Amino acid sequence: MPRILGGIAALLVGVGLVGSGTAVAVDDPAASGAPAVGSCFAVTAGEAADAWLDQAPVDCAAPHTAQVVATGMLPPPLTWDHPQEQLLDVMSEQCWLALFRKVGRNPLLLLRSQYSVIFFGPDPGQQAAGARWFSCHAVVAEDDRLGELPNPLPRLSNRLPDSVAACLTRKAAHTTCADAHAWRSSYVFFARGRTTQRNIRLMADQICPGRVTTPRWSFTWVDVPGPAYVMACYSQTRR
Missing domain, CATH: 3.30.1490 (Dna Ligase; domain 1)
Known part of the structure; x- marks a missing residue:
């Protein structure tokens, strides 16, 4: 379960590189194309692994599987040409911290949830124009797909709704309690x-x-x- 290991490890060691709330001017080309914090998307499990997200946001009152909890900026001297592992480390750490700020940072309650994060960068055209942003999206992981998110996102507690709470399938795969378990x-x-x-x-x-x-x-x-x-x-x- 890499998402749990990454999430709890990030929480306990207190990682932090550049604050994901870095202020940028509205017309700054580095921020051009970044989705608005709080916007929602209908992302599939396959799309969650893509480098950029090629879809429009949906109404958060409608079914959706991802919500933007922060946008961050690549810290200098990193660029999109650096090794992918370095880029993923920066985005993963900052996005987990953004999720903790949104729903809470208790490591025990985190393990009782299926919260996870996914992140996207600019598309090639936006990168060529100087975009340096990345977006952090809260998701809940089911055994073979992303689950529908409640709106608003519930904070961590011992009484999480089934749409967020952690269960196991008959084959011991982690899923939400809204899924078969x-x-x-x-x-x-x-x-x-x-x-x-x-x-x-x-x-x-x-x-x-x-x-x-x-x-x-x-x-x-x-x-x-x-x-x-x-x-x-x-x-x-x-x-």
């Missing part, structure tokens, strides 16, 4: 110790039975910086 997140906690299979299983057996609502239960875990990891306990559902 077999397990629902009931409890998330920090665990300390080495992340060996034995230690993780012992920790799950110690904590999860008292925190779930069904005799059968499941668990997941992710590494985070430092001598700790995050574990989630899931109750079985019939949906």
Whole structure:
């Protein structure tokens, strides 16, 4: 689950390069073509992997799968000709921080949600004209697609709506609870110790039975910086 690892890691280490709220003049060619913060789009899972977004925004009251939470600018000396890995690192870190500002930054509650981020840059024509912006979009990840977002975006809490809350499918794939699922997140906690299979299983057996609502239960875990990891306990559902 790279999106969870990236999100929690970004939150805990407090990354920050250039603030994604960098002010630019309206007629600045570096900002030309950037979508408005708060605008919504009907992005598919396939389009989410594209370098730029070739579609018009939709009304946020209509079905949509992505909402712009910030626009950022490539910090000098980076240009669009730099290695893709460097560009993706900058955009990913700034976009996760923008999502945290929008919905909250509690790492445990983040793991109980399916929130993620995607980001787009200018198209080739806009780049040639000097555009340096990138847009950060909040999304919720389902097992094989992007889910529809509620409007407005709910902040992180223990009572997230199904459209945002984290569940598992019968095949243990992460999805929203609005999608078909077999397990629902009931409890998330920090665990300390080495992340060996034995230690993780012992920790799950110690904590999860008292925190779930069904005799059968499941668990997941992710590494985070430092001598700790995050574990989630899931109750079985019939949906």
